[in-house]
Amino acid sequence: MSTAGDHSTENPGQYFLIFLKMVPGKTLSPDALGRHAAHLSELDRSGRLVLGGPIPERLGGLIVLRVASLADAKAVADEDPLVRGGYQTYELGTWLMSNRHNSYRPEPPQEHEK
Numbered sequence: 001m002s003t004a005g006d007h008s009t010e011n012p013g014q015y016f017l018i019f020l021k022m023v024p025g026k027t028l029s030p031d032a033l034g035r036h037a038a039h040l041s042e043l044d045r046s047g048r049l050v051l052g053g054p055i056p057e058r059l060g061g062l063i064v065l066r067v068a069s070l071a072d073a074k075a076v077a078d079e080d081p082l083v084r085g086g087y088q089t090y091e092l093g094t095w096l097m098s099n100r101h102n103s104y105r106p107e108p109p110q111e112h113e114k
């Protein structure tokens with residue numbers, strides 16, 4: 001995973017998403033929520049957390065990260081206490097932000113030659 005301070009990507013409008021989903025039948029304890037909050041706090045301190053929070057309509061949440069790769073986002077998700085504790089599962093995604101700086105036309109990442 002990226003080290004603290006090394007969270008840039010080649011595409012400044014590229015973010016990685018963790019869509020969290022509650023596991024049916026599991027009830028979150030205050031202790032589990034506290035460990036999750038500490039995890040988010042560490043991501044924030046290290047500059048990797050852009051934003052995050054619950055999505056009540058989905059019975060889960062969303063975490064938006066600024067990390068170097070989808071593999072780094074997976075490592076962050078795998079470290080989340082709610083995932084490790086079996087309270088939530090997740091899906092990953094890459095988000096290319098549209099804004100005035102890219103004329104609302106984000107460029108997909110370029111394939112590198114091997």
